Amino acid sequence: MRAPVPILMYHSVAADADPAYRAWAVHPERFAAHVAYLREHGYTPLTVSQLVVARAGRGGGLPARPVVLTFDDGLADFYTGAWPVLRRHGVPATLFVVAGCVGRESCWLGREGAPERPLLDWAQLAEVVAGGVECGAHTLTHPRLGALPLAAARAEIARSRDALGEHLGLPVTAFSYPHGHYNAAVRRLVRQAGYTAACAVHHALSRGYDDRFALSRLVVAGETDVAGLAALLRGEGLPDAPYLRSVARRYINWRAGRRQWAGNAVAEVGRG
Numbered sequence: 001m002r003a004p005v006p007i008l009m010y011h012s013v014a015a016d017a018d019p020a021y022r023a024w025a026v027h028p029e030r031f032a033a034h035v036a037y038l039r040e041h042g043y044t045p046l047t048v049s050q051l052v053v054a055r056a057g058r059g060g061g062l063p064a065r066p067v068v069l070t071f072d073d074g075l076a077d078f079y080t081g082a083w084p085v086l087r088r089h090g091v092p093a094t095l096f097v098v099a100g101c102v103g104r105e106s107c108w109l110g111r112e113g114a115p116e117r118p119l120l121d122w123a124q125l126a127e128v129v130a131g132g133v134e135c136g137a138h139t140l141t142h143p144r145l146g147a148l149p150l151a152a153a154r155a156e157i158a159r160s161r162d163a164l165g166e167h168l169g170l171p172v173t174a175f176s177y178p179h180g181h182y183n184a185a186v187r188r189l190v191r192q193a194g195y196t197a198a199c200a201v202h203h204a205l206s207r208g209y210d211d212r213f214a215l216s217r218l219v220v221a222g223e224t225d226v227a228g229l230a231a232l233l234r235g236e237g238l239p240d241a242p243y244l245r246s247v248a249r250r251y252i253n254w255r256a257g258r259r260q261w262a263g264n265a266v267a268e269v270g271r272g
Contacts, residue, residue: 004205005051006233007068009217012117013081017222020114025222028081033226035085043067043233047134048094048174052197052212067233068206069093070199070217072138072176073106074125076118083128092132096176096199097125099160100140102167108142108178122167129168136174137161137195146183153186158193173197187213205235 010026017025026034038045044063046054048070054062069086071078074097086093101107103121110116120128129135137160139145145153157175164172173196177186180201190198190213202216210216218232232238 003062004207004235005062005066005068006235007048007051007070007199007206007215007217008220008229008232009199009201010069010071010082010220011073012075012077013071014075014077015081018115021109021117023222025077026081026220026224027222028085030225031082032085034220034224034229035089035091037226037229038067038091039089041065045069045091045093047092048136048197048199048215049134050092051206051215055208055212070136070176071095073142074098074102074120074138075106076120076124079120079124079128083131083133086133087131090132092134094134094136094174094199095125095128096136096138096174097160097164098138098140098142098178099163101142106142126168129170134174135164135168135170135172136176136199137164137172138176139178142178144179144181145177145186145189146181150185150189154189154193157186157189161193161195174199182214187211204238 012021012025013028013031014025015027043065044067046066046068048068051066051068053059069091071082071093074095078095098119101119102125103119105116105118107116125135139156140160141156143156145156148156161172175190175195175198177198177200182200187198196212197215198213199217200214201219203219204216205218206216220229
């Protein structure tokens with residue numbers, strides 16, 4: 001059986017965050033320590049698309065210790081908090097962008113009662129993509145795709161790919177499900193739209209038998225220190241994909257109804 005691959009899921013890399021969002025904001029110094037750990041311990045970072053190609057046996061196959069860093073939402077603090085570290089260490093990553101909100105704010109957080117956060121603009125996106133970051137799609141407006149009529153879900157999936165490709169002048173082949181929410185029909189729409197892979201959550205290591213349109217990722221929370229990262233990379237206490245674990249359920253529930261547990265989110269993730 002092929003060795004499992006940790007696909008790390010980040011959101012914000014920022015020193016400051018509203019208490020309601022702090023569970024998902026990794027301090028830039030902590031993120032720098034994460035990347036340094038990966039480099040010091042011989043991990044080879046890949047993008048999502050590079051992982052899919054390697055698993056297909058092309059391009060020489062997988063390296064000895066692969067890892068994938070992903071960032072959901074396309075927050076502006078990726079440019080100030082994560083990008084300088086990635087660039088300094090020469091680490092590729094995949095950034096999933098809400099294409100209809102580029103240069104604006106994260107309106108979906110406002111709908112959930114949390115303060116909106118600024119998003120990357122097109123110039124910043126072009127710069128990081130030129131520097132080796134893969135840009136993937138995260139829909140146009142960040143809805144729960146499985147709750148939409150199929151025609152609306154299809155538009156969110158396909159039009160986000162088209163918009164990013166048009167602005168960046170590059171093919172967009174990776175997708176991430178907003179809120180970690182998808183079903184069989186949504187997964188089929190992603191495949192039909194021309195993507196080659198899609199990321200879910202699951203909080204599990206991704207194995208060779210993972211559905212490439214529902215790749216398992218590991219939740220990296222604000223409280224995840226280097227020791228916690230090392231445990232994630234080793235898969236300590238984690239199920240094999242595609243089984244869900246409680247922390248993944250908490251993540252999905254937070255995106256759907258954040259108010260119910262935002263007050264103790266940091267403690268919950270710390271114990272996860």
